[in-house]
Amino acid sequence: MAVALTMARMKVSILRHAAKGQQGGMTASAAVLGALLAGGMIWLAFLGGDWLAAAYTVWALGWIIGPVFSGGGDETLRPEFFTLLGLRPQRMAAGLLVAAFVGVAPAVSLLALAGLVVAGAREGVVGALVAVPAMVLQLAVFVLLSKVTVALLGLALGSRIGAIGAGLVNGVILAFLGQIWVFMVALGQGGQIPEFVRYLPSGWGLLAVQGEYLALAAMVVLIVLLLAAWAALLTRRTGRSRPSTRGRRPMRAATPHGAVIAKELRTWTRDLVRNHQLAFAFTYGVAFAAVPLLVGIPQMLPLAGPLFIMMAAAMTANTYGTDGTAHWLTLMTPGASDVRGRQLAWLAAVGPVGLVLAVVCTAAVGGPWPLVMAATFALLGGAVGLVPLMSVVGLVPGIDPKNRGGNPLRTSEDDGSATGMAYLMLVLVAVAAAPAVTVAVFFGWWGVPAGLLTGGLCWWGLGLLAERRLTAQGPELLQLMRTGRRADTGAKGSDTFELPESMSRTQRTIVMICASLGAIPLFPQGIVAIAFMANGRLDQSWFLATHVSPGLRWPVAIGFVLLGLGMYGTALWLWLRAKKAEKAEKAEKVAGEVTDTDKLAAQHH
Known part of the structure; x- marks a missing residue:
């Protein structure tokens, strides 16, 4: 426990010092964007049905696939830092797990998991009380799934077959996430979620608040297994040897x-x-x-x-x-x-x-x-x-x-x-x-x-x-x-x-939201909807343009395209304006320094 608390304090200290200047602004913007998405998860909890279970499945996939595009996920505290301390793998993994709960992503995920409280309250007082440990356990499952995935990818990238295989799996998962509307349409025009989604590990917290308390025990067992797997993979990571380069043909070139x-x-x-x-x-x-x-x-x-x-x-x-x-x-x-x-x-x-x-x-x-x-x-x-x-x-x-x-x-x-x-x-x-x-x-x-x-x-x-x-x-x-x-x-x-440091927090938030969400109106609700209407497919409930009156279908779809382009344009305009202001400020500062130097030289003479 002492090791875990020490690692958590180390990460808090590092994040506190990193929360200044531009990095702090970007972190704050990401937190605001994450809070908006988490609010959407809570809203789904009020709808009932299996929508919340499906949303948590997508959220878990984000934890799993996200590190592939962010350099392996959160590397604030790396296992290599503690190699010389002689910690047992299980103890190191437990400490790093506790430290992993510190940060913006875990906080946003915990807020998103507040939807379990709403779902539990719909079942009664007991369901609301069970939601509290269910939130913590579900977050631990998300974090450990991410850590084990990154460790497995790191192990796979140690061989050519593994690297290619990892790329194939990651490409399929991200493509499926990008085309999630297809699965919504295939599953009954977007109105039904298959029941098996509730029984995936991402839905065990929801099962627990709905009265299936064995799901809590199942999450505890899964956490123990994932922690043991991560500890074993950490041992492979910190003790990895470099591949041999013998037997390769020399490179010859005439020019x-x-x-x-x-x-x-x-x-x-x-x-x-x-x-x-x-x-x-x-x-x-x-x-x-x-x-x-x-x-x-x-x-x-x-x-x-x-x-x-x-x-x-x-x-x-x-x-x-x-x-x-x-x-x-x-x-x-x-x-x-x-x-x-x-x-x-x-x-x-x-x-x-x-x-x-x-x-x-x-x-x-x-x-x-x-x-x-x-x-x-x-x-x-x-x-x-x-x-x-x-x-x-x-x-x-x-x-x-x-x-x-x-x-x-x-x-x-x-x-x-x-x-x-x-x-x-x-x-x-x-x-x-x-x-x-x-x-x-x-x-x-x-x-x-x-x-x-x-x-x-x-x-x-x-x-x-x-x-x-x-x-x-x-x-x-x-x-x-x-x-x-x-x-x-x-x-x-x-x-x-x-993002330039001259940007205000509001401007940073606008740029982050526009750059991150601009694809939604531009592609699914705009370009894809236009393709559907051009082919006469007007029975797809996923697209808003197919639900309005015939005279408004094309204007709505084109409006979504313009909205997406406008969001990207707004983000680019704010960024360019801030960069221009930053350059002008630097030039003015340099000019002032030159003037001060000339004055000092004149006084000296």
């Missing part, structure tokens, strides 16, 4: 440019993190496009190829950052076009798979060929130009591959910025393909040469910008990757994709 290509291709085949990322992008694209087949909608299947390309670009957006200090090899190799070599290697790794997916999936449904091929070529060109440019402009210092700890998912010290870069990459790649897609929509096959043209321009032009930036600021980028601080200002990390 510096060829050396870059060969090095990158070897990295794509040998780096287990990249294997995981590529497998994840492939599975996500296929699963996301194929899931609507469950409700008889084949029109999304041709999107598998474009979705794979977009996700691959997002996952590799910080390519220079994840390479770490190996950048000094580039600086010490005159004449090597590192950017062009990386572009060709990226295209060789991603391009054939994306093209095959696009062709096969489009042929399976008989089209639309012009639209899909135009989008595929434009996305490939846009991605191959944006990946190196984004990486050198907004580089997030990564952990050297040779120094990666027992959590291989953690490739950066600032996973929040790396995640923001990935989301921004998705938007920018889509924007790069928009002209070719527009031409294909209105002029058919003319979209294909338009896609080739815009893709080629993005490859050449954006690659040229990245190469010039790398040549001009190569030593500064190496300094940033080596120390995590910029050479000019000494500021820690990369602030390109963070």
